[in-house]
Amino acid sequence: MTDHDRATPEGISDADLAMAERQLGRPLRGAIDVAYRCPCGGPAVVRTLPRLPDGTPFPTSYYATCPRLTGAISTLESQGxxxxxxxxxxxxxxxxxxxxxxxxxxxxxxxxxxEVPEIDGISAGGMPTRVKCLHVVAAHALAVGPGVNLPGDETLDRLPQWWTANPCCGGAADESE
Structure with a gap:
């Protein structure tokens, strides 16, 4: 990734960008804002551009980065x-x-x-006909607040308080995993 690709977009600080990259264990592409902060203070959901810096269409506007959050959501996925x-x-x-x-x-x-014509009319996570990814619906619900994405709200209601044990904001995503 070049320095040009890594230009810090308005709305996301260098510190938030660095933390989200530590959380994911890889460079973050197209992030423009922290859409939701974990109660421990770090980024938990970032908002991304619909076209990544390399030109790739990217329909997932809200991307969960907090490893504790994504792990808890994955558990719900595995439970059906x-x-x-x-x-x-x-x-x-x-x-x-x-x-x-x-x-x-x-x-x-x-x-x-x-606007990105290649993904026109395509949202993410299986919307509007099914739930294909709980991470997407939960990230959307966290970013926009309750009452907008009911499956996302229900997912969040079933999550434990992921931030209370070993908060993700202390360092690398895999510190205590």
Whole structure:
């Protein structure tokens, strides 16, 4: 990655960028803001551009970086929560309509950052027909607040307080894992 690619976008500090990169264990691409901070103070969700610096279309506007958060969400995925929420979307008209609104919200917020024809109409995480990735719906819910992405809200409601034991803000993502 060149220095040009690593230019710090307005809205994310060098310290936040460095911490998010430590959390992920790799360079962060296209991040423009910390969309949600972990209660311990560090970045937990970053907002990314819809086109990465190398030109790649990137539909995931809200990207979870906190290793404690992503680990807790992964546990819920392994317990079948994606299937449960997808079944609810398929069988509950009101819930499905709310998820379609979450999809539209996601698209509108990404559209604020620029149009990318290759991903026009495509949000992320399986929206609006299923839950393909709990990390995406939870990151969206954290970034925009409750009531916008109901499957994301339900995912967050089922999470433990991931930040209380071995907070991620103390250093590298794998310190206590």
């Amino acid at each position: 929560l994606m299937v449960e929420l997808s079944e609810r979307i398929a069988n509950d008209e009101e819930y499905r309509a709310a998820y379609e609104c979450a999809h539209e919200d996601y698209l509108a917020r990404r559209g604020e950052l620029g």
